[in-house]
Amino acid sequence: MTTGRIICAGLGPGDPDLISVRSDRAIRAAKHVAYFRKPGRQGQARRIVDGMLLPDAVELPMEYPVTTELPFDSAEYNDLLSAFYDDWAARLEGMARAGQDVVVLCEGDPFFYGSFMHLYVRLKNVVPVDVIPGIPGMVGCWNASGQPITWGDDVLTVLMGTLPEEDLVHHMQASDALAIMKTGRNLPRVRRALEAAGRLGDAWLVERGTMPNQRLVRLQDVDAADCPYFAIVLVHGHGRRPVAGGEE
């Protein structure tokens, strides 16, 4: 019997038409499909592939054991998550050893802040693992903004809204273009940091980029109590002038 493969299919930013040809093919042919979700939710990854799965595909929802009940930086939270990834890695390994291919759905690009990497490090030297890249969520968001994010020699910095405020300010001052993820309840901190860095006036909030109900709004016009979940904050670069001695 041939060992099966674990195939992580990057899904891109949300519009199923923006899935790559290779991921699309893998998803439509999959007999076993796994995806992360919060307990009790359909989950964003599963929602993106609605209507694409084989009628008899076996679905394996991998439900996070905790979300916000425990502090994100506690030892207890980390232990619970590690056990969760250990358990699913063992189950996927077992399926591959039994000759089954399993497609694991992953929003955006799997190697860019994706949950799949926790399975990847556990499985990559154990069973065959293929990773199909995807369009990162931030790329879908800057596309939705209708403006190029970077020109010429612009520096782009990708920041998490979870960072300390002073770190955010420092990076926001040093970079031309910015993409800030994990906003949600961190949005007030992100906003204060942008203001301190003198960039708030240029910041856009993109919610559900490339999805049917996408929203694009200037961050300074967003109500302070409004903390959308699938949202990225963008500051566009304006084309840093090439320097003497530089070349394309």
Added chain:
Amino acid sequence: MTTGRIICAGLGPGDPDLISVRSDRAIRAAKHVAYFRKPGRQGQARRIVDGMLLPDAVELPMEYPVTTELPFDSAEYNDLLSAFYDDWAARLEGMARAGQDVVVLCEGDPFFYGSFMHLYVRLKNVVPVDVIPGIPGMVGCWNASGQPITWGDDVLTVLMGTLPEEDLVHHMQASDALAIMKTGRNLPRVRRALEAAGRLGDAWLVERGTMPNQRLVRLQDVDAADCPYFAIVLVHGHGRRPVAGGEE
């Protein structure tokens, strides 16, 4: 007569299987296909779609007027390029007004350091323009490296090798993960900056990521005289610990 559309199709990192479903469909149906290239070359964008175009598709190679004959930061170079973009914007506008749709091919993602944006700013308020995002080249490169580029709260900074050395060093010290583009003849400067920032030992050179002849090598093992063209330098993040008070 209905006005035609200018459709910029992001091509992704190089493997035609990594083009999005929407771009793939637009390219295969296109009656007019435009793409940038250096004079006398087939061009990377056109090479990616080899075998995908309709047999009677009309091809419009947009050949850059200059490449390395003039200094990149000279007024003469900028004037020549501006006239080139003005000219092609006028030709594409004329085709759209004559009712023709034109698909413009663009490597990677069109809004991420792409040449298309120079046509986009000239055309977007003049004729209908659609931009289809793509997987950026750097995403293909970190996929080819077989390692996640970012984890947890890592900061990712995207830098151009054309930047002054001291700017490079500063950003390389401040960021967890790095993607450095426009390497080529700037590679010696990039290397010196990585060394000064203490990051050279962790740097990888990815040449032609996702393409059949891709090459992955530690930058410190690359011969100093070796300046590959389609190459990106990567430094992977290792998962910055979430901070107290942060949340996912």
